[in-house]
Amino acid sequence: MPKLLALFVVTVVFAQQQFTPGVKPFIAVDSPVIALEHVRVLDGTGAPAKEDQTIVIDHGRILSTGPTSEAQVPTGARRMDLANHTVIPGLVGMHEHLFYPSGGGVPIYIEHAMSFPRLYLASGVTTARTAGTLEPYTDLNLKKMIDDGRMPGPKMLITVGYLEGHGSFAPQMAELNDPGDARRFVEYWASMGAHSFKAYMHITRGELEAAVTSAHARGLKVTGHLCSVGFREAAALGIDNLEHGLVVDTEFDSNKQPDVCPAGPSAQALSQLDVNGAAVQQTIRELVQHKVAVTSTLAVFESAPPLQPRFMEALSPSTALSYLTGRERLPEAARATSAMRIKKELEFERAFVKAGGLLMAGCDPTGNGSALAGFGDQRNVELLVEGGFTPAEAIQIATLNGAKFLGLDDRIGSITAGKQADLVVLDGNPARQIADIEKVTLVFKGGVGYDSAKLIQSVRGRVGVH
Secondary structure (H helix, E strand, C coil): CCHHHHHHHHHHHHHHHHHCCCCHHHEEECCCEEEEEEEEECCCCCCCCEEEEEEEEECCEEEEEEEHHHCCCCCCCEEEECCCCEEEECEEEEEECCEEECCCCCCCEEECCCHHHHHHHHCCEEEEEECCECCHHHHHHHHHHHHCCCCCCCEEECEEEEECCCCCCCCCCCCCCCHHHHHHHHHHHHHCCCCEEEECCCCCHHHHHHHHHHHHHCCCEEEECCCCCCHHHHHHHCCCEEECCHHHCHHHCCCCCCCCCCCCCCHHHHHHCCCCCHHHHHHHHHHHHCCCEEEECHHHHCCCCCCCHHHHHHECHHHHHHHHHHHHCCCHHHHHHHHHHHHHHHHHHHHHHHCCCCEEECCCCCCCCCCCCCHHHHHHHHHHHHCCCCHHHHHHHHCHHHHHHHCCCCCCCCCCCCCECCEEEECCCCCCCHHHHHCEEEEEECCEEEEHHHHHHCCCCCECCC
């Protein structure tokens, strides 16, 4: 065999092994009955942390949770002394993607079928609703591979999209011509197994209404990152969820025209927008009235978060160079605008929650690449706390609230007897220091404990490529 061909064969075989080694190499705990003893529990309901608790897992479900002094651990259980550790529910990521920006100034996004499912799971995301895909067949097939136990990853719920109108900035997106196109899009992808749909920036009101009507007829939901349609308009049309929040809502732009995505208000206009004023408060009331949930994606707006070794080590050399170069070239004005957007969005999110709105959280690994799969979900929780939510409230937003929206709160989202054992073990105390949410040691998905460090190590140097 010629040397070049031999090298090609070896490379292909190695790539296949890296892509589908199964889940066994990453499993640290796989006993029928497990007792997590002496743990601190933040249960996902917003309640304060409880000290010295024991959680008993029985064949993938939470059998009991309560004070260690009162725990009844079944004979033969695997007992794990986790003093000084905290257990939280598995994160329910509500704005996830399996793609990442390619860099180079071209809006092309590379599917990360190998690395991103592992990074999500390693970071504590046990359920992930994608919020749009550029490779629907890939995402749907990856979901099946994970469900079948052929590769590690969170439980995936695939939002097929994008329902985009004319004017898309990304050449990977199809564009709708009329409401009929929107109906046919929903009908086809619903038949292929889509869990939900995403309306995008240039969709018209007619196209959005057609998509929502068609999706609801099939018991499916529609979310949206909107621009051409304002939030109040979308709520009136029946949309179920809005992504990113106030910072993308164009209805406050004085130059807004019907069904047209404007250039957007200036940073100064956004900074001067009064969240407690009549206009924004009316929007919040209508969102709550129509039961429209909002997904917090603060991490994607953060242009230059603290650099961490684990983040840089995950990137391929070329991706790391591209990211660092772009980051270093960011002008101070851009950094200031990023900080202002996050601050304004947090004002809106606190007001939305205070009014009774359902706030969820997700990563959105796009932007300038700062929000990496999984890591960005953790960072989002940290930013919620920095913005005024308590750690318990922020964890509830990232867990139980997403489960409620998905209609899965009877199974996941909180640490409650009878629920699926989707749990994250942290070596620290996020109730005291929220950054400890990054110190993941084990992630239990359906009662099976995955080694976070091994999952992260397996993708080292691959983000940006795979």
